[in-house]
Amino acid sequence: MSDGKKPGGERKSSGRGQRDLRVRVKSAKGRRLSSTLWLERQLNDPYVARAKREGYRGRAAFKILELDDKYRFLVPGARVVDLGCAPGGWCQVAVGRVNALGEKSGKKVGRVLGVDLQEIDPIAGAELHQLDFLSEGADDQVKAWLGGRADVVMSDMAAASSGHKGTDHLRIVALIEAALDFAFDVLEPGGTFVAKVLAGGAESEMQAMLKRNFRKVANVKPPASRSDSSEKFVVAQGFRGRDDAAEPEAEDDI
Numbered sequence: 001m002s003d004g005k006k007p008g009g010e011r012k013s014s015g016r017g018q019r020d021l022r023v024r025v026k027s028a029k030g031r032r033l034s035s036t037l038w039l040e041r042q043l044n045d046p047y048v049a050r051a052k053r054e055g056y057r058g059r060a061a062f063k064i065l066e067l068d069d070k071y072r073f074l075v076p077g078a079r080v081v082d083l084g085c086a087p088g089g090w091c092q093v094a095v096g097r098v099n100a101l102g103e104k105s106g107k108k109v110g111r112v113l114g115v116d117l118q119e120i121d122p123i124a125g126a127e128l129h130q131l132d133f134l135s136e137g138a139d140d141q142v143k144a145w146l147g148g149r150a151d152v153v154m155s156d157m158a159a160a161s162s163g164h165k166g167t168d169h170l171r172i173v174a175l176i177e178a179a180l181d182f183a184f185d186v187l188e189p190g191g192t193f194v195a196k197v198l199a200g201g202a203e204s205e206m207q208a209m210l211k212r213n214f215r216k217v218a219n220v221k222p223p224a225s226r227s228d229s230s231e232k233f234v235v236a237q238g239f240r241g242r243d244d245a246a247e248p249e250a251e252d253d254i
């Protein structure tokens with residue numbers, strides 16, 4: 001990391017006689033301990049500071065930047081669907097990389113379409129809709145908005161936390177399976193599916209489905225993903241297309 005801080009905002013202790021520069025947040029009346037710890041982590045997180053400096057809506061932007069640096073799916077001219085896009089960091093990254101504003105002369109101009117349950121503040125170059133992607137006909141609606149299929153379907157969605165790890169894991173597996181099903185309907189053959197998953201036991205069926213339907217499947221934890229979180233990302237490239245979803249299985253790149 002260029003600023004010498006460890007991801008997650010920890011700073012190495014600088015030894016005796018030197019000041020610990022980590023910001024400490026005192027507990028306050030009416031504030032729960034979990035909120036105090038969250039605030040302290042935010043204030044000490046270099047990605048949070050960098051997001052503010054670089055104008056991104058959240059630190060999540062760096063996860064898709066790092067994934068794209070490695071797998072190069074957000075190319076100029078690509079049509080991207082971002083599921084669960086609020087507040088919009090991933091869309092901001094995609095707009096730049098696919099040249100949705102046509103700022104890179106001589107390069108193809110892409111499209112970015114984001115949907116979320118919540119309202120999303122406008123982002124220049126992105127088309128944003130308040131939509132539950134699980135609702136009936138959402139895939140057809142998205143194809144109609146796009147005027148065709150997408151080259152990339154990406155999802156950073158998380159189900160609301162129940163506070164129970166096992167339940168949360170099952171919920172996110174269900175969500176990603178639904179996102180994958182959505183991608184099967186919306187992706188162009190050759191397209192890419194990127195999604196957040198939680199490491200855990202209930203994902204083998206999903207991994208098998210990915211391998212049957214894409215030529216290459218990678219499971220990655222980008223540096224911007226906090227080391228104490230069980231999230232990771234799948235990047236599945238080379239969609240075989242609805243009719244051709246069979247043998248041989250994808251190469252493993254875990």
Ligand SMILES: C[S@@+](CC[C@H](N)C(=O)[O-])C[C@H]1O[C@@H](n2cnc3c(N)ncnc32)[C@H](O)[C@@H]1O
Pocket residue numbers: 057058060061083084085086087088089090091115116117118131132133134156157158159
């Ligand atoms: C972690 S946030 C996404 C952050 C985003 N990638 C960014 O960079 O700003 C997850 C989002 O998924 C959305 N979400 C969860 N379930 C959804 C659904 N069924 N349909 C649409 N959005 C959903 C939530 O409303 C939430 O805004």
